[in-house]
Amino acid sequence: MENTNGTPRMFDTVLVANRGEIAVRVIRTLRAMGVRSVAVFSDADADARHVREADEAVRIGPAPATESYLSVERLLEAAARTGAQAVHPGYGFLAENAGFARACEEAGLVFVGPSADAIALMGDKIRAKETVRAAGVPVVPGSSGSGLTDEQLADAxxxxxxxxxxKPSAGGGGKGMRLVRDEAVLADEIAAARREARASFGDDTLLVERWIDRPRHIEIQVLADGHGNVVHLGERECSLQRRHQKVIEEAPSVLLDEATRAAMGEAAVQAARSCGYRGAGTVEFIVPGSDPSQYYFMEMNTRLQVEHPVTELVTGLDLVEWQLRVAAGEPLGFAQEDVRLTGHAIEARLCAEDPARGFLPSGGTVLRLREPEGDGVRTDSGLSEGTEVGSLYDPxxxxVIAYGPDRETALRRLRAALAGTVTLGVQTNAGFLRRLLAHPAVVAGELDTGLVEREVDGLVATDVPEEVYEAAAAVRLEALRPRGDGWTDPFSVPSGWRTGGEPKPVAFPLRAPGLEPVTRTPRGTHTVTDDRVCVTLDGVRHTFHRAADWLGRDGDAWQVRDHDPVAASLDRAAHAGADSLTAPMPGTVTVVKVAVGDAVSAGQSLLVVEAMKMEHVVSAPHAGTVAELDVAPGTTVAMDQVLAVITPADDATDAKEETA
Incomplete structure (x- = not known):
């Protein structure tokens, strides 16, 4: 946009084509710049935080992303209705979709990001590698050419x-990536990678690259304007990953010295120049930890990154602001020599997932929310109490981001911030992240992309501590106490008194998901309020946040429900000799491979449940027969919902013989 004298003019209204925490974060900068913000929402997000914080909000469709957030037509209609001049895509959804960028341009809208051609080029990992290689940037050895068949991929x-x-040629975020160490499983892994890539990106083109053992993942933030200026803003260390998904990011990296930082930064600038880049982008490198001078280009993300706050904190720059200024036609207001990295910043991604269940996606309603703040702590969030976390979108x-004058301070502040994070009603990974940040290798900066997977068992709390059951029983005991002033019916007092015998303390049958039931009688002292429980057990005082049947402490949370032994006994009797297969997470059944009466073998894949872009295969626990099948493709299921019942082979044979 231009003023009457031909100088760039900032937009009046910007539509944010995203949801959740990134939409809230972009709206924050728009508000600070005095730019009117327009949010979009699906039916699932009608009361979401980003909707409430925007100046205006437009409904764009039902809950499924394909009918709302991924609908180019509906997004453009929303922009036209609200008078938006520009569209900020955030990240995810259509942020790296060249078709969307082109459609915005054709509709007379400014796409806050690079050109459609640059997105298309760098979004194709095969072409991207060829392009940056020609610009002198080192790349990872791997296959060449696109459209390779399964056999050609296997040969490569x-x-x-x-x-x-x-790796999928399109997309990113670890979706569809498969590490293969055994040639015997190549065919199966290629098929699985294609299936996930097609589901995530609509494109199942794959490439294959050499795997570097114990690598470090270092990325360089670049910023380019439309006047030929390109700078880098230093690096981010993103080596702490699980299933190829980043969980902790920091800036700067302890691995790089000034010379290596400058060399990698220059390589990133050349990669950006090679595709005529404009806006904020990230060039990702894989680096052997034993020799950081040997770095290889992996890919370029043509959008804002999830981890951009750590760069903002060490540079003092607002990257969203500069995205908007560049998109409006302004030149960069600084040169490379003006960029200074000061202090240290570390970010942790809080996700709706259950570490104790193998990090499967979780869901529910946020009943109690406390997000950390204070000196050196920043929280970018899309949450509020009452938020419904479903299975349709990213987890x-x-x-949570912490900044300090040095890495030790930033680590300490982030651990404390995670300990103070409360998200009751939805299981999260906050406690796991806190323990990860205290791991000796992390504290020492001795990182690699496989560290989390190697150490995960020691970082996940699978058992429920005794004091949690004590607190849960205390809540129930307190609920039985009579309320009000005046006369109290002695029979309503939970004293355990009974006729003709010694008092018998009140006991409560309790059960945590996935664990065997327990019976607990409160034996310590306790104090219960609407939002807290304090119990003193064996001389130690424990304090928990509480909401409904949830308890939380130091980032960990437990849902402890009342257990009905009679109902459980009837259920066991109804399915005696059989195994019920239950949903490992709330989600949607996408594949059903069997029917009632089918014989199955142990380990056979029966169903696929998908949630938050993750597939989970439900397999037969033993050989037998499908006795019940309660779902079909497209069925939405809750966590622990029964999907099917498998009668063991011996029982199935006996039943057939009795029938005969």
């Missing part, structure tokens, strides 16, 4: 030599 993998990494809920 064998030629490179295992271990190799299968990331918020980001």
């Amino acid at each position: 993998a064998r030629e490179i030599g295992t271990p190799v990494l299968l 990331m809920l918020s980001k």
Whole structure:
């Protein structure tokens, strides 16, 4: 946009084509700049925080993303209705969709990001590698050419030599990536990678790359304007990953010295220049931890990154503001020599997932919310109390970021911030992240992309501490106490008194998801309020946040429900000798491979449940027969909902013989 004298003019109204924490974060900068913000929402997000914080909000469709947030037509209609001059895509959804960028341009809207051509080029990992290689940027050895068949991919993998990494040519975020160490499973892994890539990006084109053992993931933030200026803003260390998804990011990296930082930064600038880049983008490198001078280009993300806050904190720059200024036609107001990295920042991604259940996606209603703040702490969040976390969208809920004059201070502040995070009603990974940040290797900065997977068992709390059951029993005991002044019916007092015998303390049958039931009688002293429980057990005082049947402490949370032994006994009797297969997470059944009466073998894949972009295969626990099948493709299921019942082979044979 231009003023009458030909100088760039900032937009009056910007539509934010996203949801959740990134939409809230973009709206925050728009408000600070005096720019009117327009939010969009699906039916699932009608009362979401980003909707409430925007100046205006437009409904764009029902809950499924394909009918709302991924609908180019509806997004453009919303922009036209509200008079928006520009569209900020956030990240995810259509942020790296060249078709969307082109459609915005054709509709007379400014896409706050690079050109459609740059998105298309860098979104194709095969073409991207060829382009940056020609610009002198080192790349990871791997397959060449696009459209390779399964057999050609397998041949390339064998030629490179295992271990190799299968990667979708389109998209990112670890979706569809498969690490293959055994040639015997190549065919199965290629098929699985194609299926997930097609589901995530609508494109199942794959490439194969050499796997570098114990690598570090270092990325460089770049910023380019439309006047030929390109700078880098230093690096981010993103080596702490699980299933190829980043969980902790920090800036700067303890691995790099000034010379290596400058060399990698210059390589990133050349990569950006090679595609005529404009806006904020990230060039990702894989770096052998033993020799950081040997770095290889992996890909370029043509959008704002989830982890951009750590760069903002160490540079003092607002990247969203500069995205908007560049999109409006302004030149960068600084040169490379003006960029200074001061202090240290670390970010943790808070996700709706259950570490004790293998990090499966979780869901529910946020009943109690406390987000950290204070000196050196920043929280980017899309949450509020009452938020319904479903299975349709990405599991990331918020980001907790800590800044300090040095890495030790930033680590300490982030651990404390996570300990103070309360998100009751939805299981999250906050406690896991806090323990990860205290791991000796993390504290020492000795990171690699496999560290989390190697150490995960020691970082996940699977058992419920005794004091949690004590607190849950105390809540129930307190609920039985009579309320009000005046006369009290002695029979209503939970004293355990009974006729003809010694008092018998009140006991409560309790059960945490996935664990065997327990019976607890409160034996310590306790204080219960609407939002807290304090129990003193064996001389130690424990304080928990509470909401309904949830208890939380130091970032961990437990849902402890009342257990009905009679109902459980009837259920066991109804399915005696059989195994009920239940949903491991709230989600949607996408594949059903069997029917009632089918014989199945142990370990056979029966169903696929998908939630938050993750597939989970439900397999037969033993050989037998499908006795019940309660779902079909498209069925929405809750966590622990019965999907099917499998009668063991011996029982199935006996039943058939009795029938005969």
